[in-house]
Amino acid sequence: MVIPTAQNTKTITDLREDTLAILEQTKKTGPTYIFHRSRPKAVLLSIDEYANVLGVLEDYLDSLKAQELEQNPEKGGIKLEELIKKYKLNV
Numbered sequence: 001m002v003i004p005t006a007q008n009t010k011t012i013t014d015l016r017e018d019t020l021a022i023l024e025q026t027k028k029t030g031p032t033y034i035f036h037r038s039r040p041k042a043v044l045l046s047i048d049e050y051a052n053v054l055g056v057l058e059d060y061l062d063s064l065k066a067q068e069l070e071q072n073p074e075k076g077g078i079k080l081e082e083l084i085k086k087y088k089l090n091v
Contacts, residue, residue, distance in 0.1 A: 004033040004040070012036045 002008065010022055010032055026032040027046040034042040045053065070079055083089070 002031050009033045009035060012041070 008029060008031060012034060015022055015034055022032060022044070026044045027048075030046075030049065032044040033040055034044060069075055078086075
């Protein structure tokens, strides 16, 4: 987890005055925390980091769904062993 520091913390005013520089910094150094009146309001991520977060979240949700289907075959799930046999996979 990234912790807010002086280097990765900006204010709304900073963002308004120097948006492009802050976006470039975020791309190079990672998440940037945006504060308004000393309270956190947002976190900026580079598009690559955002895509990575979405990918990890999708993989996690897929694994939860796969576990649910494997434990409850009546919901349409097929156990891994059955898939391996059915498609003659070499695992």
